[in-house]
Every structure is written in C-alpha cells, then in structure tokens.
Amino acid sequence: GAGVSQTPSNKVTEKGKYVELRCDPISGHTALYWYRQSLGQGPEFLIYFQGTGAADDSGLPNDRFFAVRPEGSVSTLKIQRTERGDSAVYLCASSLTGGGLAGDNEQFFGPGTRLTVL
C-alpha cells in the first residue's frame, strides 16, 4: 500500500518568505509527527497530532512555525518569515496510534522535504 508522502520534495525560498510543507500520512493512521533534520544530525521532534488536535507542540522552535491537520489526515507545516537557519529536511511520520500505546508502535516516515532558505 501507499506509504507516507510529502510534497514538495524540494523547496527553495528566500529569507523572509512564507512556506507550506504538506504531509499525506498512511490511511487510517491517527498519529502524525513532524521532525526536522539538519545536516549531519539526527531528526529533531517538532509536533505531534492525535487526530485533528496538536497533542504535543513542544518541539516547535518559535511562533514562526505552525502546523495543522484539520480533517485528521493530511497535515501542513507552515513557516512564516523564513530564516536561513530554517534550512533542513522536514520529515513527516505517521503511526496507527499514539499516546499511551506509543511505546509499542512503529512510525512510518516519508521521504522528507528539503527546504533551502537563501
């Protein structure tokens, strides 16, 4: 079946611009996660959705970052006033459930969106 997909695969923007990154999780997965990976580093957690609600947004670096999942499936990560330091690969993952059963659940990752801020 289809895995997690992310669009676009690459995004180049200029400093100060607004960008939106899209994630299509595996159908039926209620949990969705966003991560950010800088060059040479492991992925860093940003935000977790259980259904439509953001259950944990403790990883968002500042208020320029925002994410939504209005119908409990597709999610969009939005970055306002982009800065050069936002350049990274943004990864999305989904799992069947999250929360209390999370320890026993695997996450399925998409290929990522490479964001370059000039």
Place this chain on the structure above:
Amino acid sequence: DAKTTQPNSMESNEEEPVHLPCNHSTISGTDYIHWYRQLPSQGPEYVIHGLTSNVNNRMASLAIAEDRKSSTLILHRATLRDAAVYYCILRLTSNTGKLIFGQGTTLQVKP
C-alpha cells in the same frame, strides 16, 4: 527524555554479522527500546523494538541485557544495502510517542 549512547561509526564486511551496541543506563521500567535506521537520502525506517525479552524479526535481532541498561542490534549477514545510520531510541509508553533521536551509529559495509 531518557538518553542513549552509541558509537559514532562502525565498519563491517559484507555477509558477516554486525553487532551494534547501545547503552541506556537511565532506562526506566516503562521505556521501550526502539531501533530505526536511515539510509542515505531517505527518511528513517523502523527496524525492531523490545521491552525486556530478546526479539527477532525478518530484518534483525535485538538482544536486551538482563538489567536493560544496554542492548545490541544484530544484523545476521550484512549487505551493502545495510549501510545506514542506526538510531537506538527509548520510547516511554506515557509520552506522546515522539522519537528522540541521538547521533546514531553510521555503519559502513565493505564488499
């Protein structure tokens, strides 16, 4: 969040077994031990997980120490396609399920 320690890099020869160690001395009783790997230019991929007992699946085996303070991911016959960064991660059942990645171990497989 509980911390894991892994060697930065390891080398293996093709078709030989590989043992990737992970120390997690601060593990608590409800933490699952998860392993993910990331091939070049791809998102991470689940490998295996366990709580207390050793685990086997089609990809690998996970050997967990009796005190749970360390574990070892075992690839029984390394192939060139196994060259990747391997991450050992502790996941609490009580949290949101987010993965806290460290630096991982970069595995190089030589033909």
